[in-house]
Amino acid sequence: MKFAKIPMATINRLSIYMRTLQELLEEEVDVISSERLAKQCGVNPAQIRKDLAYFGEFGVRGVGYRVSDLVNQIKEILGLNRPWNLAMIGLGNLGSASIRHGNFIKHGYIFSAAFDADTQKVGKRLPNGLIINHVDELEEIVKERDVHVGIIATPASSAQSVANQLVLAGINGILNFAPIQIQVPDCCHVENVDFTIKLDAIAYHLSFGT
Amino acid sequence: MKFAKIPMATINRLSIYMRTLQELLEEEVDVISSERLAKQCGVNPAQIRKDLAYFGEFGVRGVGYRVSDLVNQIKEILGLNRPWNLAMIGLGNLGSASIRHGNFIKHGYIFSAAFDADTQKVGKRLPNGLIINHVDELEEIVKERDVHVGIIATPASSAQSVANQLVLAGINGILNFAPIQIQVPDCCHVENVDFTIKLDAIAYHLSFGT
DNA sequence: TTATCTATGTGACATTATTCACATTATTAT
DNA sequence: ATAATAATGTGAATAATGTCACATAGATAA
Structure with a gap:
């Protein structure tokens, strides 16, 4: 193709x-x-x-x-004529909202795993039926459930370590919401989403004209 | 500059x-x-x-x-050496999560208004103290509180109408989370945030190599 | 069948963005 | 002082991207 x-x-x-x-x-x-x-x-x-x-x-x-x-x-x-399995890592505000938000599902993406480091959250069931696992189990579960893409929605401080674990688990695609530039080997493709960067662009335009 | x-x-x-x-x-x-x-x-x-x-x-x-x-x-x-006032429109999963999420505040942005069309939500107080107003009051409140940037976190179906109202209220910068291309006059600068587009890019890379 | 119409597909051109390579200048050590 | 060093700032070269303009081919109607 x-x-x-x-x-x-x-x-x-x-x-x-x-x-x-x-x-x-x-x-x-x-x-x-x-x-x-x-x-x-x-x-x-x-x-x-x-x-x-x-x-x-x-x-x-x-x-x-x-x-x-x-x-x-x-x-x-x-390459969207097939299912893609996602894992969400970090179920704070943004992570949980993204799972509840229908847009991923609407476009055919499937959440097949969810992880958090907070033991309070582990074991809880999300609205879509997924049960939150501890991030220590990441490698095992990712392989088991054939996850293709990891979504990092943790604080900046844990993002790099999560990325490392994802790479270890054989993940080649990462969507990174954490406001930090994560380092991964070439085999892994990272896309960053940082709204505040977009806001900065707006601030610039408002300050100095289009 | x-x-x-x-x-x-x-x-x-x-x-x-x-x-x-x-x-x-x-x-x-x-x-x-x-x-x-x-x-x-x-x-x-x-x-x-x-x-x-x-x-x-x-x-x-x-x-x-x-x-x-x-x-x-x-x-x-x-142009970040001054405060910027934000209005969030749409307090569903994503909108509320974004306000609770500390990143905007960390970078000096201030949420000074919040709107929703759902009368159930109007009047409720957000964790940061803001009270949700009905979207019908948008123009008035935006002017009153000197809002500079509108963040659209509504469903796609209402995004364009909200954008129109923002423009009417004199807003020149919009951050659009709705998965739709909104049309605005040239005086208004729009930045789009759509994670599923980033996911599509990942899917492409995974399918056909870097 | 033939002429007319319309919007695609594409080579040539123009523009924009990135990288290279080196002259320049502050600093530090002798 | 002077030489050696290091990393900036920048013009020139390269690469990537976007736009134009038109030949081409399918569709429709006379």
């Missing part, structure tokens, strides 16, 4: 296109042009066509893209 | 440098070279020097950067 060097930016945009297309699908839109889709996603129409061109030809000239087809194509491109 | 066209990427990296420097400060590190800082932030040393060069000369040749000075310089560059 992957032919050339694909820009990371392209991958991120594909996710955005997919979400917008899924919206359109619910509104029963059958076909859409790159121009209309671009407007809704806030990008250039040629950008969309270029992004898709990395992976093949998915449109019909003179017509546009069949919405449902394109959703499926993008899913395949991104 | 702003001289030329500053890349957005530079602004985001400055936030990251600042966070790392703040860590170093706690470890009582006085001085750091671009090389060591770069390693900790996962970037190229020249990148750091270039990013800073947009705004002036902050280092000492042959020595490096004084950590505490550089933190202050970056704060000034980003």
